[in-house]
Amino acid sequence: MPLGKPSAKTRATDKWQKKTGYKVKGFKLKGDIADRFAVACERKGISQAAAIMELMERFISENEQ
Numbered sequence: 784m785p786l787g788k789p790s791a792k793t794r795a796t797d798k799w800q801k802k803t804g805y806k807v808k809g810f811k812l813k814g815d816i817a818d819r820f821a822v823a824c825e826r827k828g829i830s831q832a833a834a835i836m837e838l839m840e841r842f843i844s845e846n847e848q
Contacts, residue, residue, distance in 0.1 A: 820834070
């Protein structure tokens, strides 16, 4: 839950994300890679989150044993 006094919308969003199994992942990337990735996602018409999930799923399936 966010710190301070979150709004009803913030509380509802947090509740929904927990219910649906969403987790926040944070990581650092080199700026040029992040910028090129954003442009490529925009060209393809998909969100960066969707592209990252696709990459993660592919990596998992290729490396599961």
